[in-house]
Amino acid sequence: PQHKTMKIGIVCYPTFGGSGVVATELGKELALKGHQVHFITYSQPARLDFFNENVSYHEVYIPNYPLFQYPPYELALASKMVDIARFEKLDVLHVHYAIPHASAAYMAKQILRTKGIYIPVITTLHGTDITLVGKDASFEPVVTFSINQSDGVTAVSESLRTETYEFFQIEKDIEVIPNFIDLKKFKRQKKEHFRAAISPNNEKLLVHTSNFRGVKRVEDVIRIFAKVREKMPSKLLLVGDGPERPKMEKLCRDLKICNDVRFLGKLEAVEEVLSIADLFLMPSEKESFGLAALEAMACEVPVISTNAGGIPELNVHGVTGFVSEVGDVDDMVKNALHILDDANLPTFKANALARAHHFDIDKIVPLYEQFYQRIIDAQLAEAG
Ligand code: GMT
Structure with missing residues (x-):
């Protein structure tokens, strides 16, 4: 049921890019509706420009050792997800963008499992993670695996859903939940x-x-x-x-x-x-x-x-x-x-x-809420 409030972890790229914008606007709206939202990412999301008692932002730091030619962001992120899920008692982790968020979430989920905590992971595919980056041989096995290991998967259009099935061996159902817009903010102003x-x-x-x-x-x-x-x-x-x-x-x-x-x-x-x-x-x-x-x-x-x-x-x-x-x-x-x-x-x-x-944001965000609830309920039923 929609009136139940949830504790939701949101992982995204904090930039101006579409996936970060959608994730941030979604989190803000969920917070306004009474859910507790925890953003987990490496810097303040560009559109997280307001204060609300239901929103927290957790920054992921990567210690820089001379040994690291590439800073292991994914590992720092997974560790942060474990920490937040455990201590904030998250009901669900919603990751935007397959690379590296879905695979980091998979690792976090496995770690949490060893502590007797079962948390469902939802992955939202935004497009560039699949059609441009994901198909690359250097990422494909990880992308396929982490999508299949997600408890719920959404795509932002029918076309992306079809393409994902075409190019990856996906065994999961993919739910289409399109991008949305806040018509109170985006409206023609007198200028x-x-x-x-x-x-x-x-x-x-x-x-x-x-x-x-x-x-x-x-x-x-x-x-x-x-x-x-x-x-x-x-x-x-x-x-x-x-x-x-x-x-x-x-x-x-x-x-x-x-x-x-x-x-x-x-x-x-x-x-x-x-x-x-x-x-x-x-x-x-x-x-x-x-x-x-x-x-x-x-x-x-x-x-x-x-x-x-x-x-x-x-x-x-x-x-x-x-x-x-x-x-x-x-x-x-x-x-x-x-x-x-x-x-x-x-x-x-x-x-x-x-x-x-x-x-309209008022039509689309409830689709995410219903989807979260469905995935949480399925996980609870499975756990018996
Ligand atoms: O368009 C970009 O290059 C940014 C990109 C992203 O991954 O952040 O946007 C993608 O996700 C948006 C939000 O779901 C979609 O509205 C854009 O169409 C999509 N971009 C592409 O598919 C190229």
């Missing part, structure tokens, strides 16, 4: 002064946010924009930072579009930028869900994307935006111009927001 500063002649405003890795195909973002700009006065805002950024800055210079492109770097308040946007671009090569696109949609911004991974489960073709084949810049330009046409834009904006409501 006219900001919009006027960026688009003084009311140019259309295109936005992309990512970690600027190859998989995001930021080059396509810039090429799409350059072509849209030829047909329609427009500006491009790029939020985030990463390895591809210098190359992309050079590309803008080469295309002589620098006056219309702003690289904003990493930003806390993405929703403020999204509040002035007309169109979001996500031409990713792979994307298990596309949380950044959901954030845009919640701020009434339609989406031009590829059909990679789980994106079509979010961005409904012809309704909330359009999906194209990876790399089909011309198709994305054509679709962008269609949406940006004043005759179409209001409908797409309204549809984007309506779709975002399907992923």
